Amino acid sequence: xxxxxxxxxxxxxxxxxxxxxxxxxxxxxxxxxxxxxxxxxxxxxxxxxxxxxxxxxxxxxxxxxxxxxxxxxxxxxxxxxxxxxxxxxxxxxxxxxxxxxxxxxxxxxxxxxxxxxxxxxxxxxxxxxxxxxxxxxxxxxxxxxxxxxxxxxxxxxxxxxxxxxxxxxxxxxxxxxxxxxxxxxxxxxxxxxxxxxxxxxxxxxxxxxxxxxxxxxxxxxxxxxxxxxxxxxxx
Amino acid sequence: xxxxxxxxxxxxxxxxxxxxxxxxxxxxxxxxxxxxxxxxxxxxxxxxxxxxxxxxxxxxxxxxxxxxxxxxxxxxxxxxxxxxxxxxxxxxxxxxxxxxxxxxxxxxxxxxxxxxxxxxxxxxxxxxxxxxxxxxxxxxxxxxxxxxxxxxxxxxxxxxxxxxxxxxxxxxxxxxxxxxxxxxxxxxxxxxxxxxxxxxxxxxxxxxxxxxxxxxxxxxxxxxxxxxxxxxxxx
DNA sequence: TACCGAGTCGAACGAACGTTCGGTAGATTA
DNA sequence: TAATCTACCGAACGTTCGTTCGACTCGGTA
Numbered sequence: 001x002x003x004x005x006x007x008x009x010x011x012x013x014x015x016x017x018x019x020x021x022x023x024x025x026x027x028x029x030x031x032x033x034x035x036x037x038x039x040x041x042x043x044x045x046x047x048x049x050x051x052x053x054x055x056x057x058x059x060x061x062x063x064x065x066x067x068x069x070x071x072x073x074x075x076x077x078x079x080x081x082x083x084x085x086x087x088x089x090x091x092x093x094x095x096x097x098x099x100x101x102x103x104x105x106x107x108x109x110x111x112x113x114x115x116x117x118x119x120x121x122x123x124x125x126x127x128x129x130x131x132x133x134x135x136x137x138x139x140x141x142x143x144x145x146x147x148x149x150x151x152x153x154x155x156x157x158x159x160x161x162x163x164x165x166x167x168x169x170x171x172x173x174x175x176x177x178x179x180x181x182x183x184x185x186x187x188x189x190x191x192x193x194x195x196x197x198x199x200x201x202x203x204x205x206x207x208x209x210x211x212x213x214x215x216x217x218x219x220x221x222x223x224x225x226x227x228x229x230x231x232x233x234x235x
Numbered sequence: 236x237x238x239x240x241x242x243x244x245x246x247x248x249x250x251x252x253x254x255x256x257x258x259x260x261x262x263x264x265x266x267x268x269x270x271x272x273x274x275x276x277x278x279x280x281x282x283x284x285x286x287x288x289x290x291x292x293x294x295x296x297x298x299x300x301x302x303x304x305x306x307x308x309x310x311x312x313x314x315x316x317x318x319x320x321x322x323x324x325x326x327x328x329x330x331x332x333x334x335x336x337x338x339x340x341x342x343x344x345x346x347x348x349x350x351x352x353x354x355x356x357x358x359x360x361x362x363x364x365x366x367x368x369x370x371x372x373x374x375x376x377x378x379x380x381x382x383x384x385x386x387x388x389x390x391x392x393x394x395x396x397x398x399x400x401x402x403x404x405x406x407x408x409x410x411x412x413x414x415x416x417x418x419x420x421x422x423x424x425x426x427x428x429x430x431x432x433x434x435x436x437x438x439x440x441x442x443x444x445x446x447x448x449x450x451x452x453x454x455x456x457x458x459x460x461x462x463x464x465x466x467x468x469x470x
Numbered sequence: 471t472a473c474c475g476a477g478t479c480g481a482a483c484g485a486a487c488g489t490t491c492g493g494t495a496g497a498t499t500a
Numbered sequence: 501t502a503a504t505c506t507a508c509c510g511a512a513c514g515t516t517c518g519t520t521c522g523a524c525t526c527g528g529t530a
Contacts, residue, residue: 315478
C-alpha cells in the first residue's frame, strides 16, 4: 500500500533542488539523514496517493494532504517542489517498481505462454497490493505535461514494449498471426480496468483473477490467430 | 461529435428549475422556444464535452467554457444550474443514446453470438463518432455524487445488465461455463480502454476493431468455457 | 401603450487554490 | 561557543474558482 522505498531517487535529479552534498559530514551521518528524509517522503507519497486516488489529481488540494499528514502546508514543500512533482514521484515509483518486479519474475519462466501469464499475474498482484497508487497511475495517465510527463510516458512505453515482445515470442512459438498491438492494448484494457470494479469481498484475488483473465486472453488470441470469421460451434 | 439532440429532456425534471408553463402562449410558439433553448443547450454541452475531455472535469473551468462558446460567464447559467449539472447532462445523454441505439440494433439480430457482436460494434461505433463525450463518460465515472451520481450509475447498471444478459444467452446456447461477471467486465475493459490509445491515422475503424475484438473476446470465453488449464498446442 | 419573460451581460462575491516568505527550535559542525 | 544546516511552521501572497446580482435589450402579448 505504501510507497515504501525510494531506492530510485539517487539515479535522478535531486528532489526539490536539494543538493547532494559531496564532502561535508561523515558518510554514515549523511546516509542516516538521507534515509530519514526518504522515509518521510515515502510516507507523504503514500498519503498523497490515497488522496489523489479519492479525489483525483485536480480535485485534491495541498491542504488535503496537509490535513492527512498532520504536517503544515509550508512544511510539505520541504520534501518536494510542487504538487505536480508529487504526482510525478508517485507515478514514476509505481511504474519502476512494477517493471522491476516483472523482470525479476520473468527470469524463472521460459515458456512463452507461461511468460505472458507471469506478466498478467505480476500486474494484477501489484495492482491489488497497491490499489491507490495504481489508480493514480492509470487514471492520471495524461495529466503530467512537459518533462515529467515525457519521462513517465517513456517508462510506460518500456512497459508496453515488454508485453509486446512477450506476445511476439508467443506468436512465433505457436506460428500464429494476429496484431500484437491490438492484443497488447486489449490486454491492458482488461487489466487496467479492474480498479473500476474490483471488490475484494465478492471478487477473486489477484492470482485467481490472473488465471481467469489469462485464459480468456490467451484462448482469444490463440484461436483468433488460427481461424477466421465465425466462432466454432461446440458440437 | 456534438450532442445534437436532447429529446430526453421532457421526461425528466426541468433543467435549471425552468418551469414548463402550462397554459401561456400558443403551442407552436412554445415548441419553437423550447426547441431553440434545447438547440442552444445542446451546442453548449458539445463544447463542454470537448473541454472536460481535454482538461478533465475538475481541471476545466466555467471560464474555459465561456471563452469557447463566446457566451458570458453569467449567460451560461441560463442554460444549466451548475457545473455539476453540466457533467450530469453530458453523461446521461451519452449513456441513454448508446442504449437507445443498441436496443434498436438488437432487434434485427437473433443469434446469440451475433447479438454480442452487435453490442461491441454499437459501443465502438458510438465511441469513435463521439470520442469526447465518451471519454467524459468513462473518465469521470465516479465524479458525480448524490442524486446526479445515483441516476447515472443506475443507467450504467442498466447497460451492464444488457451485456450480462447477452452473455448468459450465449453461454446457454453453447452450453458453456464461465463467469459472466468477469466476462462482461473484461469486455468493458477492452472497449472502454480504447479512448486512451486509438489513433485514427494508424488504427482500424470501428467496424474492423469491433470484429477483431469480438474475435478475441468470443474465442476467449468460448474455449475457456470448455477446457481448463493450459492452452491447447496448435500442432 | 404597457408589460412580461427570455436571453444576455459586466462586475463583483467569498472561498479556495498552489506557493512563498520570514522565521524558529534543535541538532551538528568548525 | 559560534556558525551552520535540517526540519518545520504561521501567515500571508496573488490568482483563480463557481456562482450571483442587478441591469439591459428585445420580441411577443394583453
